[in-house]
Amino acid sequence: MRLEFENLCLRTATPKDAAQLAAWWNDGAVMAHAGFPNGLGTTEQRVAAALREGNLMIEENSCPIGEANYRMKDENTAEIGIKICVPSCQNRGAGRKILSMLIRYLFDSGVNKIVLDTNLTNERAQHVYESLGFEKLRVNIDSWVDQLGRRQSSVDYALVERNFVDFTRK
Numbered sequence: 001m002r003l004e005f006e007n008l009c010l011r012t013a014t015p016k017d018a019a020q021l022a023a024w025w026n027d028g029a030v031m032a033h034a035g036f037p038n039g040l041g042t043t044e045q046r047v048a049a050a051l052r053e054g055n056l057m058i059e060e061n062s063c064p065i066g067e068a069n070y071r072m073k074d075e076n077t078a079e080i081g082i083k084i085c086v087p088s089c090q091n092r093g094a095g096r097k098i099l100s101m102l103i104r105y106l107f108d109s110g111v112n113k114i115v116l117d118t119n120l121t122n123e124r125a126q127h128v129y130e131s132l133g134f135e136k137l138r139v140n141i142d143s144w145v146d147q148l149g150r151r152q153s154s155v156d157y158a159l160v161e162r163n164f165v166d167f168t169r170k
Helices: 015-025 028-034 044-050 094-108 123-131
Strands: 002-005 008-012 055-060 063-072 077-084 113-119 135-145 151-160
Touching (some): 002 094, 015 028, 015 055, 015 063, 063 094, 077 094, 094 113, 094 123, 113 123, 123 151
Antiparallel strands (some): 002 008, 008 055, 063 077, 135 151
16 A cells, blocks of 8 residues: 555555564554553564554654554454654644545445544644544543553544545635
8 A cells, every 4th residue: 555645655564664663563652642651672573573464654844753553353444543753843744634544444444333442641633633633432431551650541532434524625
């Protein structure tokens, strides 16, 4: 897969991306929201071996700035995730555009519903998801424990195509 809009690109990750992905996954600041404030402690080799179709790289002006992913939960439902890993690239609208590209691709591929979850404390992500048309389904209080043993809460979202607000359509 390779999707482009303006100066952004969303493409399938390859083994050549494993070093960058491992660096991000081992960075506690990048991974804290996912429950790994100490990072994953993985290697480039393990990352390369685990890559699959739904692992995606986000590039801006041909430079990697983050990652996204999707997986099919069933024949009609996809689950997605995204991380803008370079702090200077956050809070500028790239996430909405990248998500729009991915969501449009999935709906055009026959997906009927897209789901995701985020940490309850990640209000910036919740704002982005809701601006795209995602509906908040439920809040899961103390539903998981992070790497440091702290209880965390999450928010579940779902999106159907009729509610999708596409930030790549002008």
